[in-house]
Amino acid sequence: MRLEPIPNPTLTRRLGLPALALLTTVIAASLLAMIAGAQPFSVLGLIIQGAFGSKFAALETLNRATPLIFTGLAVAVAFRAQLWNIGAEAQLYVGAVVTVVLGTGALAWPAFALLPTIAIAAMLAGAVVLLVPTFLKTRFGVDEVVTTLLLNFVVLLWVSMLLEGALKDPMGLGWPKSARLIGEARLPRMVDGLRLHWGFGLALISALVVWVIQRRTTLGYEMRAVGLNKDAAAFAGIPVNVVLIKTALLSGGLAALAGFSEVAGLKGSLTLDISPGFGYTGIIVAMLALLNPLGVVVAALFVAGIFVGADSMSRAAGVPTYLADIMLAMALLMMVLAIMLTKFKVRRS
Amino acid sequence: MDIFDILISASFWTAAIRIASPLIFAALGELICERAGVLNLGIEGIMVVGAFAGWMAVYLGGGLWFGVAVAMVSGMLFGLLHGILTVPFGLSQHVVGLGITLLATSLTYYSYRLALPEVTSPPKIEAFQPYEIPILSDIPLIGPALFSQTPLTYLAFILVILVTLILYRTPLGLALRAAGENPAAVEAQGLSVTAIRVGAVMVGSGLMAVGGAFLTMSAFNSFFFEMVNGRGWICIALVVFGSWKPGKTLLGAILFAAFDALQIRVQQTPLGADIPYQIFLMAPYILSILALVLMSRRAQVPAALMVPFNKGER
Numbered sequence: 318m319r320l321e322p323i324p325n326p327t328l329t330r331r332l333g334l335p336a337l338a339l340l341t342t343v344i345a346a347s348l349l350a351m352i353a354g355a356q357p358f359s360v361l362g363l364i365i366q367g368a369f370g371s372k373f374a375a376l377e378t379l380n381r382a383t384p385l386i387f388t389g390l391a392v393a394v395a396f397r398a399q400l401w402n403i404g405a406e407a408q409l410y411v412g413a414v415v416t417v418v419l420g421t422g423a424l425a426w427p428a429f430a431l432l433p434t435i436a437i438a439a440m441l442a443g444a445v446v447l448l449v450p451t452f453l454k455t456r457f458g459v460d461e462v463v464t465t466l467l468l469n470f471v472v473l474l475w476v477s478m479l480l481e482g483a484l485k486d487p488m489g490l491g492w493p494k495s496a497r498l499i500g501e502a503r504l505p506r507m508v509d510g511l512r513l514h515w516g517f518g519l520a521l522i523s524a525l526v527v528w529v530i531q532r533r534t535t536l537g538y539e540m541r542a543v544g545l546n547k548d549a550a551a552f553a554g555i556p557v558n559v560v561l562i563k564t565a566l567l568s569g570g571l572a573a574l575a576g577f578s579e580v581a582g583l584k585g586s587l588t589l590d591i592s593p594g595f596g597y598t599g600i601i602v603a604m605l606a607l608l609n610p611l612g613v614v615v616a617a618l619f620v621a622g623i624f625v626g627a628d629s630m631s632r633a634a635g636v637p638t639y640l641a642d643i644m645l646a647m648a649l650l651m652m653v654l655a656i657m658l659t660k661f662k663v664r665r666s
Numbered sequence: 667m668d669i670f671d672i673l674i675s676a677s678f679w680t681a682a683i684r685i686a687s688p689l690i691f692a693a694l695g696e697l698i699c700e701r702a703g704v705l706n707l708g709i710e711g712i713m714v715v716g717a718f719a720g721w722m723a724v725y726l727g728g729g730l731w732f733g734v735a736v737a738m739v740s741g742m743l744f745g746l747l748h749g750i751l752t753v754p755f756g757l758s759q760h761v762v763g764l765g766i767t768l769l770a771t772s773l774t775y776y777s778y779r780l781a782l783p784e785v786t787s788p789p790k791i792e793a794f795q796p797y798e799i800p801i802l803s804d805i806p807l808i809g810p811a812l813f814s815q816t817p818l819t820y821l822a823f824i825l826v827i828l829v830t831l832i833l834y835r836t837p838l839g840l841a842l843r844a845a846g847e848n849p850a851a852v853e854a855q856g857l858s859v860t861a862i863r864v865g866a867v868m869v870g871s872g873l874m875a876v877g878g879a880f881l882t883m884s885a886f887n888s889f890f891f892e893m894v895n896g897r898g899w900i901c902i903a904l905v906v907f908g909s910w911k912p913g914k915t916l917l918g919a920i921l922f923a924a925f926d927a928l929q930i931r932v933q934q935t936p937l938g939a940d941i942p943y944q945i946f947l948m949a950p951y952i953l954s955i956l957a958l959v960l961m962s963r964r965a966q967v968p969a970a971l972m973v974p975f976n977k978g979e980r
Binding site for chain 1: 707747751754755756757758760761762764765766768769771772773775776779780860896899900902903906942944945947948951952954955958959962963976
């Protein structure tokens with residue numbers, strides 16, 4: 318078989334194929350749920366209900382989407398420039414560590430000064446974590462996929478070490494857990510009485526900022542050019558390595574904000590399980606959003622909905638929660654295939 | 667006991683070869699994929715599938731070698747999916763690979779929960795036992811290390827030789843290497859790049875799964891969540907470290923495993939007791955990164971690695 322570009326894909330093709338991809342995913346998930354002994358289509362209903370069926374559920378979904386918007390943006394920004402940052406997990410944890418270091422009393426400032434300081438410090442730290450693999454890539458040609466992946470393990474062990482040592486809560490009864498943040502370092506709620514913190518607002522603002530950077534600035538243009546064709550970009554006089562390093566700073570910083578927002582907004586302290594793989598899930602979010610920053614928000618809500626919904630579905634129908642991960646993996650694979658088929662026709666040769 | 671005493675003890679080298687075995691299978695599998703031009707980031711998840719499938723087959727009453735075969739076939743199925751998506755459809759090998767890892771891992775965990783609901787500690791199987799090769803196993807130091815291992819370890823070493831012979835001494839090996847270096851030339855010979863690449867990814871994924879099965883059927887006798895724990899990613903680093911050559915990759919795996927066995931033992935010395943244990947656990951990952959940096963200059967990357975081949979395109 319052979320792939321032939323389609324000059325002007327029809328609207329039906331552009332919308333129909335992605336819809337088909339999602340439908341296939343839903344059918345496959347229903348079949349798997351059936352194997353687990355559940356009513357196939359009730360499972361889908363239970364997931365939707367569990368994710369958006371009540372005010373409590375919807376707020377839970379928004380809270381779960383918040384870190385995913387940050388990590389999704391981090392991945393989208395990097396992938397657009399073909400910088401394969403698989404290390405958002407590590408950058409998230411470093412951001413969380415900085416938040417704890419500065420927010421547990423080291424700086425006794427009022428909130429309006431303290432919160433931005435912590436956020437910026439967290440971003441810088443996250444940026445540095447991604448800068449190392451990026452530098453190894455630009456300087457030595459070391460593949461950043463492997464180095465960012467391996468750094469995730471290193472950073473997680475480092476956090477575990479800190480939580481049993483320097484950052485351990487003296488009142489924590491032996492649990493590897495940090496002290497709680499002071500009140501001034503906590504992100505306030507967006508609306509009084511609703512369990513939704515300003516991390517979500519910050520995530521939406523970040524998505525908008527990234528969109529503006531990508532569409533309205535020279536840097537955004539250069540990032541896309543480097544991602545499309547590195548050699549052509551270099552030929553056109555774009556400093557490829559400088560662009561990659563700037564991309565890394567932005568991407569690492571965004572991922573670190575996920576850690577900042579989880580600690581300062583949701584949890585109030587750091588434990589080793591603040592992220593159940595938000596860094597990796599960010600890759601799915603970014604791909605489902607076709608690397609579009611505004612699409613990341615929608616995709617993050619969708620992914621968070623599946624996770625939150627699957628938790629409650631699992632309790633109600635007795636289907637293992639891993640169904641959520643299977644659905645996301647399938648959605649990812651089906652979607653990249655569908656998107657490709659909107660642009661190319663398969664021909665027998 | 668100081669480090670020198672550890673290094674000359676037979677039990678240390680026995681452990682090192684045991685730790686190296688799953689890495690040899692999986693790294694060899696990755697090497698076959700990459701030599702044909704396909705980066706397989708599904709490795710981590712495929713190892714999880716192999717670990718589960720092989721162990722489950724034995725738990726349900728199959729023989730040990732039947733379990734190995736089941737693991738291999740399950741790995742090949744995921745390899746087929748990876749191959750179809752990345753070769754004829756030419757999708758991003760990064761994205762597909764990570765997707766396969768997620769799919770394989772979550773399907774495994776889902777199956778585990780379905781097969782063994784409400785089990786707190788997973789059941790154990792009769793795993794492969796060490797088989798002492800007569801005479802050879804009596805050689806001091808080398809004997810226990812190399813010739814008192816389980817049959818799967820012997821298989822790993824035999825496979826290194828076999829893969830080397832196939833890659834460099836057969837038309838099939840030549841075609842496979844050419845598919846990773848100059849696919850247009852392969853097509854000009856009347857061979858199908860698609861068939862070679864998909865086949866390579868399937869066989870390679872089968873080996874990765876056997877590497878996973880080694881963990882549940884030889885190193886341990888049970889399946890735990892997160893037992894693969896980044897070994898797949900380390901294998902990708904090992905292939906680069908070995909400059910895409912089976913012999914050098916084997917050497918890398920043994921060096922790496924020796925270091926891993928060493929850190930476990932140093933942890934138990936008085937010196938090690940003062941250092942947080944996480945430092946020791948970090949060491950293998952940092953070592954892999956350093957190895958990548960050191961080898962990056964000399965690395966002979968297959969020229970068409972990660973380059974999709976679309977027939978008729980110039």
